[in-house]
Amino acid sequence: MNKLYILLLLCVFISCKKDQKNAVQKTKKALPAIVITDARTIDIDTALINAYKSETLKQFYLSSDNKTIWGNLKKRSYVLSQLKKSDELGLNPNDYRVKKMNLYETQINKLNNKQLAEYDLLLTHNFEKYVIHLYEGKLNPKYLYRDWALEDKDLKINTALVKSFNHNTLDSLVKNIQSKSPTYKQLLKALKLINDFPDDNIKTIEASEKIVFKDTNPALINIKKRLLYWNDMSGKDSLTTIYDSKTLEAVKKFQSRHGLIPDGVIGASTIHAMNISKEKRKHQIIANLERWRWYPNEFSENYFIVNIPDFKLHVVEKNDTTAVRNVVVGTSKRKTPVLTSTLKSIVFNPTWTVPPTILKEDVVPAMKRNRNYLKNKNITIYNTAGHEVDPANWNINKPRSYRYIQKPGYYNSLGLIKIMFPNNYSVYLHDTNHRNYFERSNRSLSSGCVRVENPLELARHILDDSKNWSKDKIDTIIARKKTTSIKITKKYKLYQWYWTAWSEKNQLIFRYDVYDLDEDLYAKLRN
Structure with missing residues (x-):
């Protein structure tokens, strides 16, 4: 009797499965x-x-x-x-x-x-x-x-x-x-703008040394041709070899459009940007249009958006940009990942655990040269039992059998704060003990995480609670040097993306392709 009952149930189950399968097929064709x-x-x-x-x-x-x-x-x-x-x-x-x-x-x-x-x-x-x-x-x-x-x-x-x-x-x-994104629309405008430029037949600029205001240099003739071509300099010019005031202002404008420090000094980065042809710039715009089609069409109401090649973080709330920060991103060997996530928590006075890549490429070679390297960095070695290990007893042949933890403090590699979000790359936003890096124009300097300028102000902005998380309250937490984690209650999405071209006010804007992705992507699109 029991066997008959089980057999009956099995038949009903199989019949239901067939009905479900047929329903799926019908839905597919409907x-x-x-x-x-x-x-x-x-x-x-x-x-x-x-x-x-x-x-x-x-x-x-x-x-x-x-x-x-x-x-x-x-x-x-x-x-x-x-x-x-x-x-x-x-x-x-x-x-x-x-x-x-x-x-x-x-x-x-x-x-x-x-x-x-x-x-x-x-x-x-x-x-x-x-x-x-x-x-x-x-x-x-x-x-x-x-x-x-x-x-x-x-x-x-x-x-x-x-x-x-x-x-x-x-x-x-x-x-x-x-996409409804303003950046996507600015890219379409950029494509139209660059198509309106004439054919580019200006010779390559060759200059081995920096050129500064009032210098005389034969390379200035082709530099001026480039500035006139891209409309950074207007009117007619005698194309002399003298770096005059008119050219200085044009160079500064060009540098600003390319994310360079607009100091008027014509160095290697400025020459490199000037030597990129119209055709290559067009490829760059097309590659960026493709990328923007990969991204979500709709944005969250509140979000952080990091443009990796621009070294910038924007906080946007209800379509209004409420904060902008300079950031440091990963090097070409340790790239900052492109991802979408949600901010979850702020950690004040974080400890830092040395990740495997840095252990292998930085710590182990340094420890071989100097056993006190970690001690000088305020990093403590722990064995699998959780006991502290003296650097003198560190086993050079088994570096992965230890944990390496840096204590909280102003000189911690993560600085005074980190902002956490779920991802598969063990990356986060954080402060840094190399705060002078934010003064550089090329800030591709980290090991993959994004370092944020003035992060404590950003933390107060995120927590948005002057009563419970005032400046004095946060300063007190920092002074105690005790690791403290706080949940972020307001929903912020994080968009950590990559784009190197757009337009603003009928001007083409470009950024250095720090991970060398543009031309390769264009080639694949046209293959």
């Missing part, structure tokens, strides 16, 4: 029917659809009973025009078989049924691809970078296309699918 108002439609051979090896395309045409849908000239013309001018959005028209479709369109009245079906499939397949590229990018960062952790963006493209097709709102689909 697209709205496509409303076709064209006088001429033809059946499409399923072999033509299957040749694309696209489940998405197959599902799409089920909603039209495998009939052609693009008989309407207005809709067809809109799709073709979008694909033809996709380069205005930083995309590549060659990705969308534009030439092939244009040929079909010019012979539309002469096409036989098979050719009409082929044309219809091309229009649907490539327009969907175009919309997906606008929404989430052509490439997936997950397969390009190990230190990028962004949430996948998933667009129900068939549902979106059928709805906009039936309501004659294909133009709204293209507009609404794109």
Whole structure:
């Protein structure tokens, strides 16, 4: 009897599973029917659809009973025009078989049924691809970078296309699918701006030494040509070899646009930026447009956003920038990861545990040279039992068998504060004992974490509670040198991202590509 009961339950379970599976399959196919108002439609051979090896395309045409849908000239013309001018959005028209479709369109009245079906499939397949590229990018960062952790963006493209097709709102689909971020819009503007510049045929600037105001140097002729080309200097110039006051102001303007210290000194960094051609700058803008399509389309109400190449952190609350801080980011060998997270807690007087990479590359070599290296850094060695180890007894052959902890204090590597957020890279925002680093223009100097200028003021801003977390209260906590963790109650998202180009007030803005990602990404986009 028991066996019969178990068998009955098993049958019911299997039956339920089948019903669930069928329900999933039905849900997958449950697209709205496509409303076709064209006088001429033809059946499409399923072999033509299957040749694309696209489940998405197959599902799409089920909603039209495998009939052609693009008989309407207005809709067809809109799709073709979008694909033809996709380069205005930083995309590549060659990705969308534009030439092939244009040929079909010019012979539309002469096409036989098979050719009409082929044309219809091309229009649907490539327009969907175009919309997906606008929404989430052509490439997936997950397969390009190990230190990028962004949430996948998933667009129900068939549902979106059928709805906009039936309501004659294909133009709204293209507009609404794109990022609403001001930076994305500034990048589109930057692409338009750079396309308006003439061909760039200025010779490479060659200067081995710094050039300062009132110097005479033959390199100044090509420097002035560059400044005139990029509109940093206006009017006509005699192109002399003298560094005059007009050129000085133009150089400062150029330096500001490129994130350099605007001191007017023409050194290696300024020369490097001047020698980047129009074409390379255009590649840079296109690479950045792709990146912005990887990022979430919508921002949280309150957030921190770190632009790694700009060495800046902005706090934005209800669309208003309420704080800006200089930051120090990871070096090219120890990159700051790109990620999205949520701020969780503030730790005052943090201890610092030496991470594996720094242990291997910095601590072990230093300890081999000087056994008191860690003691001088106020770092204590602990064995697996938690007992303190004298540096003299440290086993050089088993450095990973210890924990290395730096005590709290002003000279702790994390400084006086760290701000925690969940991530898989063991990184956080923090103070630093190298506070002079914030004065540099290139601040790619850390081991991956982001060091923040004036973090105690930022902490008060985050806690937003003058009664319980006043300046005096925080100063008292710091003075005690006791590690104290405080939960952040206000919800702040953290966007730790990477972009090196945009525009402001009709001016092109660029930053040094500290991790050398732009040209490689552009090459992959155009492959």
